[in-house]
Amino acid sequence: MSGNVNETKLVNFAMANKARRKIINFLANCDRGIEEIGGINGKETLDFHLKILQEAGLIELEERNVKLSEYGKNFLKGKKENATEEIKDLSQAKPVEIAEIRQLLPCIADSSKFRVIANMTPPLGGILKILEPIFPRGNYSDIKDSLIVKRGEIITTIFGSGKVSMRMIKNEDEAREELENLRNNINEAILKGVVPAPREKIRVELMDIYKYLPQTNCGKCDEQGCYSFAIKFMAGQVTLEKCTPLKEPKYAYNEEQLQFLAVYV
Ligand code: SF4
Structure with missing residues (x-):
């Protein structure tokens, strides 16, 4: 991982989910078996989460074993250092x-x-x-x-x-x-x-949104197609709820990606 914009997006997406953060922290001290990881987070969505962590380059899978990649280890180390350095004290501030x-x-x-x-x-x-x-x-x-x-x-x-x-x-x-x-x-x-410590700013482009839409141009969102939907989404004129096909199980990954990106649009 060289830390380019797309790789940073994958890592931020991977780490935006509580279950995946738990897996990464669980791997901090030693490699673990898949069964062991399933024990802390449930087995149902385990493959899904492991695939996302692997795509982000944070873990490596070897048969039934999972370990942090070198990049994953450095990432975790950097996170700990930043967390202790950058948390700011607001204890003197008054509610507004x-x-x-x-x-x-x-x-x-x-x-x-x-x-x-x-x-x-x-x-x-x-x-x-x-x-x-x-x-x-x-x-x-x-x-x-x-x-x-x-x-x-x-x-x-x-x-x-x-x-x-x-x-x-x-x-x-x-x-x-x-x-x-x-x-x-x-x-x-x-x-x-x-x-929280200042987070990395993520710049979301139109194509980032379009690529995770189902791209069937079904029109259920009352738009001409997915591209039109993406344009309006970028302008804040439609919400993801309007794209009902995203609720289908086969688009679970896409929906989670879009929910993550939506925060930065
Ligand atoms: S409902 Fe979703 S899949 Fe259908 S056209 Fe709109 S954005 Fe595309």
């Missing part, structure tokens, strides 16, 4: 409230949508930067002292001063719901007192 929606104005980019300005109290100030990793598509700017968070089409900017601006909103109800989610995510991290 998002006080009011002060304006609901037409969006410049799309006049059918709105932008809103709200106010967060107390202002997050210096801890705003620390919170970046709790948002999969969060980007902190030192210059502007702001954290930009993207979710679907919606773009939210939180400023250290407490100002919150949100763009591409459908209506006031959606604005309130988004602001409540934002507050809950921030407060959950503050109550825990720590945030």
